Amino acid sequence: MFVMLTWVQVFLLAYFSFCMFIAVQSSRKNTDPRHFFSPANGIGTWINVVALTSVTFAGWVFSGQLGQLFQSGLSFEGSAFSVILIPLVGTVVLKKQWLLGQRYKFTTSGEMFSAYFQNDIISIVAIGLMLLFAIPFLATLFSASGSLLAGVTGGVVTRDAGMWMLSFVVIVYSMTGGIDAVVKVAVVQGILFVGAILIIGIFALSAVGGFIPFGQGLAKLAATPNEALMTQGLGGGNYNSLFAVSGVIQWTAGLGRDAAVGGIWTAIMGLTTAIAFMGIQLSPYFSALGFAARSPRAFAIHQIWGSAFCIGVLMFIFMPIISLGAHLLGSDAAANAAGISTASILPEISSGQHGILVQHYIAAIGVSYPWLAGLLAVAGIAAFQSAAAAYLATSGSILAQDVYSRHVEPRADWHRKIVISRFSALLVGFIALVMASFTPNAVLVLSALAIPMSLQLLPSLLGVLWLPWLTRRAVIFGLFAGIIAVLLTEPLGQMMTGNYLPWGRWPWSIHSGVWGIFFNTLVCIGAVIATRIDKDRRHRDTFHAFFEQIADAAEHPSRLKSIPWMLVLIWTFFGPGPGAVIGNIFFGDPGGGYDAWVFGVPSLWAWQVFWWVLGIGLIWFLAIKMQLSVVGNRQLQIATSINAKHTHLDGGYDGR
Numbered sequence: 001m002f003v004m005l006t007w008v009q010v011f012l013l014a015y016f017s018f019c020m021f022i023a024v025q026s027s028r029k030n031t032d033p034r035h036f037f038s039p040a041n042g043i044g045t046w047i048n049v050v051a052l053t054s055v056t057f058a059g060w061v062f063s064g065q066l067g068q069l070f071q072s073g074l075s076f077e078g079s080a081f082s083v084i085l086i087p088l089v090g091t092v093v094l095k096k097q098w099l100l101g102q103r104y105k106f107t108t109s110g111e112m113f114s115a116y117f118q119n120d121i122i123s124i125v126a127i128g129l130m131l132l133f134a135i136p137f138l139a140t141l142f143s144a145s146g147s148l149l150a151g152v153t154g155g156v157v158t159r160d161a162g163m164w165m166l167s168f169v170v171i172v173y174s175m176t177g178g179i180d181a182v183v184k185v186a187v188v189q190g191i192l193f194v195g196a197i198l199i200i201g202i203f204a205l206s207a208v209g210g211f212i213p214f215g216q217g218l219a220k221l222a223a224t225p226n227e228a229l230m231t232q233g234l235g236g237g238n239y240n241s242l243f244a245v246s247g248v249i250q251w252t253a254g255l256g257r258d259a260a261v262g263g264i265w266t267a268i269m270g271l272t273t274a275i276a277f278m279g280i281q282l283s284p285y286f287s288a289l290g291f292a293a294r295s296p297r298a299f300a301i302h303q304i305w306g307s308a309f310c311i312g313v314l315m316f317i318f319m320p321i322i323s324l325g326a327h328l329l330g331s332d333a334a335a336n337a338a339g340i341s342t343a344s345i346l347p348e349i350s351s352g353q354h355g356i357l358v359q360h361y362i363a364a365i366g367v368s369y370p371w372l373a374g375l376l377a378v379a380g381i382a383a384f385q386s387a388a389a390a391y392l393a394t395s396g397s398i399l400a401q402d403v404y405s406r407h408v409e410p411r412a413d414w415h416r417k418i419v420i421s422r423f424s425a426l427l428v429g430f431i432a433l434v435m436a437s438f439t440p441n442a443v444l445v446l447s448a449l450a451i452p453m454s455l456q457l458l459p460s461l462l463g464v465l466w467l468p469w470l471t472r473r474a475v476i477f478g479l480f481a482g483i484i485a486v487l488l489t490e491p492l493g494q495m496m497t498g499n500y501l502p503w504g505r506w507p508w509s510i511h512s513g514v515w516g517i518f519f520n521t522l523v524c525i526g527a528v529i530a531t532r533i534d535k536d537r538r539h540r541d542t543f544h545a546f547f548e549q550i551a552d553a554a555e556h557p558s559r560l561k562s563i564p565w566m567l568v569l570i571w572t573f574f575g576p577g578p579g580a581v582i583g584n585i586f587f588g589d590p591g592g593g594y595d596a597w598v599f600g601v602p603s604l605w606a607w608q609v610f611w612w613v614l615g616i617g618l619i620w621f622l623a624i625k626m627q628l629s630v631v632g633n634r635q636l637q638i639a640t641s642i643n644a645k646h647t648h649l650d651g652g653y654d655g656r
Helices: 002-029 046-105 109-117 119-152 157-210 211-223 267-276 284-291 296-328 333-337 354-368 368-410 414-438 440-447 450-456 458-465 474-490 489-498 512-528 537-552 563-575 578-584 601-624 631-639
Strands: none
Touching: 002 119, 002 157, 002 368, 046 109, 046 119, 046 157, 046 267, 046 284, 046 354, 046 368, 046 458, 046 537, 046 601, 046 631, 109 119, 109 284, 109 368, 109 458, 109 537, 109 631, 119 157, 119 354, 119 368, 119 414, 119 440, 119 474, 157 284, 157 296, 157 354, 157 368, 157 414, 211 296, 267 450, 267 512, 267 578, 284 296, 284 368, 296 354, 296 578, 296 601, 354 368, 368 414, 414 440, 440 489, 450 474, 450 489, 450 512, 458 474, 458 512, 458 537, 474 489, 474 512, 537 631, 563 578, 563 601, 578 601
C-alpha cells in the first residue's frame, strides 16, 4: 500500500503541474480578453473532438456505468446505446447552433434563445436549471474523485480531504485559463480515461484466464438461478437476470411503490435512459463548447469516431468484460458459494456498494504493479474532473455573459466580464464542495435531475434550429410542463408532495426525462394550436431563411428526406428499444450452456454489439452523407458574410 500511495502522489503531482501549466499558458496567450470566453480562431478540430467526447462521457461512465452494469447485468447495457443517441441529437443541433454563432457571434445558448424568441424567459429558466441542478451534479463529481482517492489510499487520505484538494485544482485552472485551458486539459483527461478502461478490461480478462474461460464462466453463472427470475414477453423464458432484459415494459407504479419482476431494466427503461442522456448535449454547458469550436468538422469526427466508435468500444466490449468478469473474480457472493468464481482477487461487494468496483480493480492491479495502479487512480480522478472543469468554466461564462452583462451592467467591458466569470466559477465550485461535504443525501436527490432537466430544452432548440412554427409561448409552457413532469417522477417530487403521489420513481419503467419530454411536447403542440395570432413569426423566419441559404449553398445537396429517419426508427426499435427482447435468445439460450452460445458470449451481449455496430454506420450516414454535421466552403462564406457587430436583432442580442 505504501508503494502504491507513493506512486499516486507522484502521478497526482505530475497531473496537477500539467493542469496549472496549461492554465497559465492559456491565460498568457489570450491577449484579447474576449478569447477567455471563446479562444482566438476557435478551438482546434482535434482538441475539440477529444474534449467533447471526454466531457460528454468520462464523468459518469468511469464509476457509475461499471458499477450499475455489475449489479444489473446486460439488461442495464441498453443504456449504453447512449453512445449512439447522444451523437444522434448532436447531428440535429450542433452544426446549426455553430452556424448561428458564426453569423451573430453568439457564445452561449442563452444569447441565442433571447435573440430568436425576443424574450429572456427561456434563457433565464435554462440558467436557473443549470445552477439549481448542475451544482449538485458537480458535487457528485467532486465527491466521486474524493472517494476514489480515499479508496485507493486505504483511507490514508479521507474522502473530504481528498475532495477539497482535488477540486481546488480544478477550480483554479478553470478560473485561470478559461475555455481554452479546460478543453486542452480535457484532451489528456480523455486519453487517461480511455486508457484506464482498456487496461482494467485487459487485466480482468487475463485474470479470468482468457476469452474462452470467461465465456464458460459466464455460462455457468447464467445457468444458476437468480433471486429474481423474469418473464420476457417476446423474448420468452425465465433466465438469470444478469443475462436477459426483463421484458419490453413493466406496468408498475415505479421504484419505491412496486417491485419490477426481474429488475427495473426493461427494454423501454434502457431506451428511455439512453434518451435522457441526450440532455448532456442539449445543456447550456455543451452549447458553449460548441459555439467555441473552430469548425463543425470537429462535430462529425466526435459523433462518429469519438462517441459512437471509441466510447462504444469501451461500453460494449470492455465494460461488460470488467463488470461481468467481477462476478467470476470474487465480487459475487452467490457465484463464490456456487463454486463458479475462477479466482478470488476481488473482495465481495455487498448490495448498494457496486460503485466501488473500480477501486477494487485498481487495488488488485496494485498488488503486482503499484506504479500502474497509481496511474489508474489518477486517470479515474481525471475522468471525473473532465466534466467538472467544463461545467465550472461554462458556468462562469454563462453567468458573466447572460446574467451580469445582460441584466446587471450592459456596458461592462470584457475585462470586467472575466472578473465576474472567475468569481462565478469560484462561487459555483465552492457551493458544490460545501454540498458534497455537508448534504450528501440532498446531492444525490438533486444531481439525478441535472440531465433529464437539460433534456427539456429540446423543443426550444428544435424551434430555433428547425421548426419556425413553434412559438415563444408554446416552448415556454412546454418547458415548464416538462420540468414539472420530471420533478414528479423523481424522488424530489415525492418529498415535495409528502409522498402522496400514487406512483414512485420512473413509473412504467420509463425514465423521468422521457416523461418530461412527453408532456413538454404535448403542451408545446397544444399551445401552438391554440395560438391564433403569431406576431413574431416574421422575426423567427429570418433565422430559418438563413438556414435555407446555407442548405441551398451545399456543394452536393442531399435529396433524401424521410429515409434516414425511417432508418433511425428501425434501429431504435431493434437496438435499444422493444426489439431488444429478441436478443435474449436470438444467439442462443442464456441458460443453455456455453455450447448453446453462437459467439461464446450471452445472446443479449452479441445482439447489443451487432446493433451498436449498425448504429455507428447510422451516425456516419446522418453526419456525413446527409451533411447534418459538415459545412462546405460556400456555406461557411454565407455564415460569416455579415459582421454581427453591426447586426441588430430587434428585441434581442445585438452582438456587443
